[in-house]
Amino acid sequence: VLPVLAIVGRPNVGKSTLVNRILGRREAVVEDVPGVTRDRVSYPGEWAGRRFTLVDTGGWEVDVAGIDARVAEQAEVAIELADAVVFVVDATVGATSTDEDVVRLLRKSKKPVVLCANKVDGPRAEADAAALWNLGLGEPYPVSALHGRGTGDLLDAAMDAL
Numbered sequence: 552v553l554p555v556l557a558i559v560g561r562p563n564v565g566k567s568t569l570v571n572r573i574l575g576r577r578e579a580v581v582e583d584v585p586g587v588t589r590d591r592v593s594y595p596g597e598w599a600g601r602r603f604t605l606v607d608t609g610g611w612e613v614d615v616a617g618i619d620a621r622v623a624e625q626a627e628v629a630i631e632l633a634d635a636v637v638f639v640v641d642a643t644v645g646a647t648s649t650d651e652d653v654v655r656l657l658r659k660s661k662k663p664v665v666l667c668a669n670k671v672d673g674p675r676a677e678a679d680a681a682a683l684w685n686l687g688l689g690e691p692y693p694v695s696a697l698h699g700r701g702t703g704d705l706l707d708a709a710m711d712a713l
């Protein structure tokens with residue numbers, strides 16, 4: 552049985568884009584608008600000669616009132632099933648209260664976590680990534696899932712965590 556690496560984070564932070572980047576092909580559905588109804592989807596992943604099961608999360612519906620609860624719910628299930636978690640935050644937005652809810656779940660789970668500071672498309676956004684040290688999850692890895700920037704270092708850290 553392969554170890555499970557779950558990609559967790561609130562809608563629209565770039566989880567599916569990161570999954571496609573890791574897979575090297577466009578398999579996960581990327582949406583410009585958050586809230587497409589989908590369950591967790593698993594893909595066979597490989598990095599540095601190691602194979603793992605990559606889990607994209609995104610199974611919640613648009614529900615303005617309940618969206619935070621749904622994100623937390625989905626995240627909780629994914630975290631439970633995972634051996635290690637990549638927690639994706641939109642560095643250009645910064646940590647939101649929903650992100651902080653997920654951080655609490657991550658802490659409670661005691662699972663190893665690698666913090667992905669996504670949408671760091673260029674060097675000017677590095678400071679946005681550094682601000683995420685405040686989440687208390689250790690080093691934020693600056694990544695542009697869209698352009699592939701920083702994904703190697705992120706995956707190296709994820710393999711260490713698995």
Ligand code: GDP
Binds near residue numbers: 670671
């Ligand atoms: P998810 O809901 O977390 O799975 O997010 P998606 O992967 O569907 O991406 C949401 C939006 O963010 C899409 O419009 C993506 O193109 C965009 N996006 C994802 N990663 C990046 C990134 O690294 N940089 C920028 N600028 N946009 C990104």
Ligand code: MG
Binds near residue numbers: 580581608
């Ligand atoms: Mg998605």
